Amino acid sequence: MNKALKMNNVALNNIIRFIALLFLQVLIFNHVNIFGYINPMVYIVWVFLFPVRKSKSLLLILSFLLGLSIDFFSDSGGINAFAITFIAYFRLPILKTVLRKSDLDYAQFNLRTISFNKAFLFIAILTMMHHFIVFGLEYFSFDAITRVISNTILTSIFTILISALGIVLFTKKK
């Protein structure tokens, strides 16, 4: 009984997070334009916070849907869907590399329980991957490679800062 209640709680939490991140992204962060052109893509926090013990396939499908919803709002084709599905797939291998462990303690894992440096590195790698794919697909030409890289780095800095701050503020340390 208690366990079932807890499961429901987790599911509800994730549904709220999905919707909150979607609207936070399309209504606020798509329009902040720091220095005129930097729009942090904080919706990928979804991938960082999705419970590791849940089904991996579920993460892929929900990430794809979140990316596609962002695309619907920002008229960007399937670019965000492609990028977020990509990092959702590589989340676990990267987490294992960062933690230097072959077998993860799935049931206990929480982003807040590992050391700050490792969590930061994990977030940074996934963010850079995601942003590089987004800008690469958006510009879609080798002539613009310098612009793609500079955009990736600058936007990543803000995304990492904001998402780290958001995770520290809005998640419970267990």
Next chain:
Amino acid sequence: MRQIIYFIKKFRYFLLFIVLEILAFIIIIQDNSYHQSKFVNSANFISGGVYNKVNSINAFFHLKKDNELLSEENARLKNLLERRGNTYNLDSFTVIDSTQYFQKYEYSVAKVINNNYAKRNNFLTLNKGSKHGLTQDLGVINSKGIIGVIKNVSSNYATVLSILNNNSKINVRLKNSNYFGTLVWDGKDYNITQVIDIPRQALVKEGDTIVTGGKSSIFPEGIEVGVIKDFKYEQNKYQVINILLFNDMSAIGEVQIVKNLHKNEQVILEQSIENE
């Protein structure tokens, strides 16, 4: 057969990943072709509705600026009327022939409820759709210049392919001569666009005005776009001509939609030439 099932079972996670990525990639490719209408666009019931709600709050803060723009345009139009009045007075007589009279363009108004300008490919969302007579490929302008071309319409909303988009190619010309070029955007600065394909014999000076050309069947001729900021003339041709836009693309509220009533006639005539 059993091995195939085993294979699918073993790699189902990877296969799901591949399927989703291919799906996303198909949507990207399909969206990038200019002639097809986009499948993923913000002119739908949900995103259009959300943007409309948010905009109804935002618009309140721009009322003052919108009013100023309107009175500026009123003054300009009144000046035009005055000038026209003078020419009537100079004529000794006028003939009004109703069969000769025709209206070529029809204007309607709409409001921008979502505007992007910081990305490589930018779109705007309008609060009017097919219910209000909007269709694909209508021009969108405001009092200061051109904004884009309508790409997708739903019953209540429409998306506009901004001139700040890789796929936007609009026919423009120099105001003081009839040399044509194409307006494109390199994705760097939202105030500056580029004109390409200006013939080398054209005389170009900094500060010259660029207006829309009559070649396009979308925009009326002579809508002001911007002034030439700088240009590079190398290897006997114009490499790049930078245009400073009159419009501030980051702050667009009310827009006008131009419908060319003679478009079909023009397109059919042009096609008949190509077919010969």
